[in-house]
Amino acid sequence: MDNFKGNRSKKIWLLTEVVAGILFAMFVYFVLRGKENVLAGFIRILTSPTVLITDFLVIGGMGATFLNAFLIFIFNYTLMRLLGTPLNGIAIASFFTVFGFSFFGKNILNILPFYVGGILYSKYEHIDFKDILVTISFTSALAPFISEVAFNIHVLSEYAYINAIVLGIVIGFIVTPLAKKMAGFHEGFNLYNLGFTGGILGAVIASVLKLYQFVVVPQRIISTEHDLELKVISSGVFLSLIFIGYYINNKSFSGYKTLLKDTGLKSDFVIKYGYGLTFINMGIMGFVAMMYPILLGQTLNGPLLAGILTIVGFSAYGKTILNITPILFGVFLGKFGSTTDGFTIALSGLFGTSLAPIAGVYGPIWGVVAGMLHIAVVQSIGVIHGGLNLYNNGFSAGIIAGFLLPIINTTKESVNKRRAKYLQRQKALHDLIRKTEDNLNEKW
Template sequence: MEVDAVAEKGLPDGALLLVVCGLAAICVVFGFVVSGPADVFHGLGKILFVRDTLITDYMGVGGVGAAFVNAGLLTLVVAGVYRVSGVAIGGGAIACLLLILGFALFGKNLLNIWPIVGGVWLYCRFKREPFAQHINTAFFGCALAPVFSEILFSSLMPIYQSLPLALGSSLLMGFVLPPAAAQLFRAHDGFTLYNMGFTAGIVGTVAVAIYQSYGFVPQPAFIWTSGNNVLLGGFLSLLFAGLIGLGLFIDRRAFVKMKDLLALDGRSPCDFIALVGPGPTFVNMGASGFVGTAYVLLVGGDLNGPVIGAILSIVGFAAFGKHPRNFIPVMVGVFIGSLAKPWSAGDPSIVLAALFGTTLAPISGRFGWHWGIVAGFIHSSAALSVGVVHGGLNLYNNGFAAGIVASVLKPVIVAIQSRFGVNPPERL
């Protein structure tokens, strides 16, 4: 009876945050078990002071254990900020926190995210608005955290120059993110879930252009680890099975209610926790994680920091727009692209394009699976081309590419459907 009551009323904010904290704590424990305290602390030191341009796999910088401890600790700290801010916890907050957990394996760390967050806080003070109103923007906006690390640890300037320049640049970018994100959302109209990836790509491109005009050219990195598929695959399987089990514990009818969740198109904003409840949402999160992991293993990809970060982005947004029915067609489109183009489905950049490209799931959900395949096919090319303009300083490179794809493809789809007498979808 008590479980059924929880299923009907939902979970309080504290309980939802506790689930995220539980996942983060498991990552911390896993990190210490895998590497041991001495290696973990030594590795954390390396992670905090490394340049974080794409792609910097923290498992290759500080070891597997240090990468997971960094991810878990950072997520626990951010969850504490959410708690203190008093913000309501829904699907969007869950997605944001799991993106922190995932990207803290390859780009976000306990040092470099705070100037961006501080810039958003300054914007809130300037506008006399509560920080809770923009807290998701602040932590999604940590996509630009590498800017701080890149400038601070540059060998071109002494620390007394690089520190104020890194801090000032990051604060300024954080300040402009809230209004820029609100404006740029209109371009794709919610048909990509990573609006901040699109926004950070635009802002990062402007910043890089300015710095390049003064001779400062960011140097993209490529640190990529392999050989840990069995260990990491087993760990992820336990996490995802736990989420499915939790969903069933909260709501015995979670599997039955999944049909209601799968019927949603996912167009942003689409909070699954508010619409169908926490039970089916957690089941969807676990199932989506299994799908993402299975794809990587089937195409011969590597499980490492960037790839697990991409899988966790699917899991997080499985509370806010993604489900297997609407994101699998996009993955299929990227896979077909690998057959028709001069690269392999198992190549690092293509694996990431398939996983992060699921941000285009609303196109499939609203217009049909065939358009999802088209979106994935186009995205597989776009994602490989846009990184140069922001110099690898936007961690959400695929989000930037997907924002461009969605902004172009959505009006084309509407025009084609209108020509053949198909009724335009609602909210267009």
């Protein structure tokens, strides 16, 4: 296993710079191709409401979307480098998750107020901002609130921009203590804790907005034109992760079977298995995740790409092929007998793998049950926050985990009690037989 600290860590930072370079190269490619006005598309991305579901590939085009992705990636990378944030599993998960949602809901403007709020909170609590940076980066799940308040055409106000900034700062300030409290509800069995926290917080804020007749119009803007390009780009990234991981892991896949057996519950793969095996897992999981919507007959788009990249990121912090497959299968089974469309099944399956630790700890059957419940709940739960929490599946997963855990534990306790009683009876019967044999032997 490679070392987590030292020069190896510096080399990993160099790899993130390579990824940033690839993003910038893609942006330049689409600019030079000249089929779209990148600047105009980028402005549309910045100034459009981003309520679920808003695919930036439709709003701004490929060039503008990759520019947005590049800027967000560089912003988080620069912050982490300047503050000295360790590049552990959860940090990698945040990198890829925020990066994924830069194709779908998050832009370089609507995430900034949360960071300001986080900085103010760190000053207020006298802690280092780097200690909560990952939490704040995940908090950008509520980025649509900023865009909606600032650019909602149904609510005209000269103070709209200021209101949006203040709202974002307040969210960034209060989210860290909320996230710590909410983690206890699902006991870590929902990997997207900030999705659950964002759902609760989003429900409260959305209710306040509704009280004052703030109109949020749901959207369903989904791209269908860039399937091949996204598959080629994604495949290149996933292959690179596998090759890089193979090289770092002393040019071998040694130890990967051990990683696959991990339950995924509160598991930082970087710390437990090293960068090499973690990157190998991320690359393989990228292909697995990409195959799920393909097998369902879906073309890749911004939202599905966000789901795939989120799986890749959390393959550094809990997800393996073995613990996500039951969830994916459970979501797929939920399709039968319902009117749910293929896109919803694909998207809910990808993000529903947040429940992977349930399958990892309690077995594949409970994983399938969790997946089936998830597809049912996630389609209704968005109404609570008005579609303004991008991690809607994380919200649903938190509810499912909190609901299932007592049932699973009660069932297991009941089974264990029956098993213990059975073993006691078997032991008593064995002792009786043995005692009888001894008595007979004494008589003879």
